[in-house]
Amino acid sequence: MYIDGQWVGNENEFFTEVTNPATKEVIGAVPTGGALEAKQAVDAAHAAFKEWSKKTAEERYRILMKWHQLIDENKNEIARIMTTEQGKPLHEALGEVQYANSFISWYAEEGKRVYGETIPASHPHKRILVRKEPVGVVAAITPWNFPAAMITRKVAPALAAGCTCVVKPANQTPLTALKIAELAHQAGLPSGVLNVITGKSAEIGETWLKDTRVTKITFTGSTEVGKTLMRGAAENVKKVSLELGGNAPFIVMDDANLEKAAEGLIQSKFRNAGQTCICTNRIYVQEGVADEFIKIFQSKLEGLKVGNGLEAGTDIGPLIDRAAYDKVAGLVNDVIEKGGKITYTGEKPADEGYYHAPMILTDINENMECMKDEIFGPLAPIATFKTEEEVIERANNSRYGLAAYIFTENLSRAFRMSEGVEYGIVGLNDGLPSTAQAPFGGFKESGLGREGGHFGIEEFLEIKYISISLSEG
Ligand SMILES: NC(=O)C1=CN([C@@H]2O[C@H](COP(=O)(O)OP(=O)(O)OC[C@H]3O[C@@H](n4cnc5c(N)ncnc54)[C@H](OP(=O)(O)O)[C@@H]3O)[C@@H](O)[C@H]2O)C=CC1
Numbered sequence: 001m002y003i004d005g006q007w008v009g010n011e012n013e014f015f016t017e018v019t020n021p022a023t024k025e026v027i028g029a030v031p032t033g034g035a036l037e038a039k040q041a042v043d044a045a046h047a048a049f050k051e052w053s054k055k056t057a058e059e060r061y062r063i064l065m066k067w068h069q070l071i072d073e074n075k076n077e078i079a080r081i082m083t084t085e086q087g088k089p090l091h092e093a094l095g096e097v098q099y100a101n102s103f104i105s106w107y108a109e110e111g112k113r114v115y116g117e118t119i120p121a122s123h124p125h126k127r128i129l130v131r132k133e134p135v136g137v138v139a140a141i142t143p144w145n146f147p148a149a150m151i152t153r154k155v156a157p158a159l160a161a162g163c164t165c166v167v168k169p170a171n172q173t174p175l176t177a178l179k180i181a182e183l184a185h186q187a188g189l190p191s192g193v194l195n196v197i198t199g200k201s202a203e204i205g206e207t208w209l210k211d212t213r214v215t216k217i218t219f220t221g222s223t224e225v226g227k228t229l230m231r232g233a234a235e236n237v238k239k240v241s242l243e244l245g246g247n248a249p250f251i252v253m254d255d256a257n258l259e260k261a262a263e264g265l266i267q268s269k270f271r272n273a274g275q276t277c278i279c280t281n282r283i284y285v286q287e288g289v290a291d292e293f294i295k296i297f298q299s300k301l302e303g304l305k306v307g308n309g310l311e312a313g314t315d316i317g318p319l320i321d322r323a324a325y326d327k328v329a330g331l332v333n334d335v336i337e338k339g340g341k342i343t344y345t346g347e348k349p350a351d352e353g354y355y356h357a358p359m360i361l362t363d364i365n366e367n368m369e370c371m372k373d374e375i376f377g378p379l380a381p382i383a384t385f386k387t388e389e390e391v392i393e394r395a396n397n398s399r400y401g402l403a404a405y406i407f408t409e410n411l412s413r414a415f416r417m418s419e420g421v422e423y424g425i426v427g428l429n430d431g432l433p434s435t436a437q438a439p440f441g442g443f444k445e446s447g448l449g450r451e452g453g454h455f456g457i458e459e460f461l462e463i464k465y466i467s468i469s470l471s472e473g
Pocket residue numbers: 141142143144145168169170171172199200201202203204205206220221222223225226228243244245246276277374375376
């Protein structure tokens with residue numbers, strides 16, 4: 001673990017093993033930290049806040065850009081670590097490292113633009129000044145599906161704003177996080193500004209929730225854990241940002257460019273083997289074009305290779321663990337039991353890993369679990385619909401509201417539908433909307449707040465209003 005600029009173990013020397021999901025081999029182990037280390041990390045972050053928050057944005061920019069440079073120089077090594085512990089194909093891992101790094105450079109710059117305001121007062125001798133200040137110590141709890149980007153998307157704006165951070169990466173993928181912390185250390189980030197601890201998630205989370213020195217919790221992961229953190233944060237009214245589950249509808253209208261829609265679906269459905277919160281979950285195709293669309297989609301899917309992410313040519317890696325595999329297999333059984341069918345199933349390696357074949361599922365209805373629950377796997381359930389009104393209603397009939405995809409070539413319809421869906425992110429003829437400068441986040445139970453863009457740094461800033469009364473004469 002990385003606490004106060006030092007590499008530390010834990011008191012009892014317990015270790016949590018890290019497994020390669022492609023081979024089930026143990027590839028490493030990290031300390032099983034708990035309440036003691038969680039508190040030590042906050043002690044360090046709290047002490048470091050005093051000086052870090054006082055640095056100029058330019059000084060913070062220089063350190064963040066050095067970190068960015070080191071990540072870039074080490075991107076291939078980080079990508080290999082990521083593929084080995086997470087499973088995603090090496091080219092995707094490299095893409096994630098670059099995506100993760102784009103948050104660091106973007107926010108290094110944005111830190112210079114934390115502007116205040118002056119507001120006209122109602123009295124001639126008064127002045128109203130508004131400034132923005134860092135919220136303090138930020139606790140970030142991150143998932144295994146994007147082991148680098150979910151850390152930098154939180155930590156980069158927090159550090160650029162002048163906050164200090166304590167981070168708990170997922171136990172399945174701590175090695176990428178620790179490598180990134182090592183590079184932050186090399187970049188000259190002062191001790192205590194960034195701390196990374198591994199271990200008992202519930203105990204660490206609870207310690208941070210109870211500690212009044214932690215003023216902000218930022219989390220990406222399941223809606224259930226997000227709700228637990230939000231409840232805990234209420235105790236001392238911490239600020240909370242949550243990026244939770246999704247159930248993204250992918251809508252293909254009969255005037256869509258079907259080639260482009262099928263390409264968009266491949267990108268949005270099979271990225272990270274379907275384990276992305278904005279991955280397409282349920283597919284709605286307008287009746288007249290359903291058969292043709294499925295044919296084009298299947299021909300593209302047949303070209304994708306499932307395998308070990310380290311092997312050249314792999315497009316879809318394994319799922320993260322046994323529980324993830326069982327969940328996806330259970331969703332397929334549910335489809336069959338409720339009258340659906342498997343129209344296409346891809347090949348998968350016979351080896352030991354947690355591989356699930358990509359599948360196209362048809363004769364789908366809304367009572368099937370895959371239409372209600374986050375799949376997090378390479379299943380493509382396809383339902384049909386008749387009208388625009390009907391599909392908007394079905395798309396909105398979810399407790400989630402993260403991302404929706406709409407494919408149409410009709411401009412008026414494109415606006416009408418984008419405005420009609422209750423989702424925080426709309427991919428309009430676009431299967432890959434994520435980028436550092438845009439706001440990422442959801443409506444409803446998909447979360448609170450936004451990451452990315454100028455919106456993302458606001459989550460780490462307090463507004464202070466200074467009322468000034470000038471002496472007369
Ligand atoms: N929005 C998204 O991007 C993600 C959504 N999910 C959804 O959640 C499902 C389950 O995945 P899972 O990995 O279990 O997700 P979790 O929400 O359990 O894990 C996300 C992070 O939260 C930590 N955590 C778990 N429980 C607590 C707690 N009580 N207090 C504080 N931190 C906690 C985990 O630590 P540790 O792993 O060490 O226990 C991990 O760092 C997936 O199938 C998917 O549907 C999952 C990941 C990302």
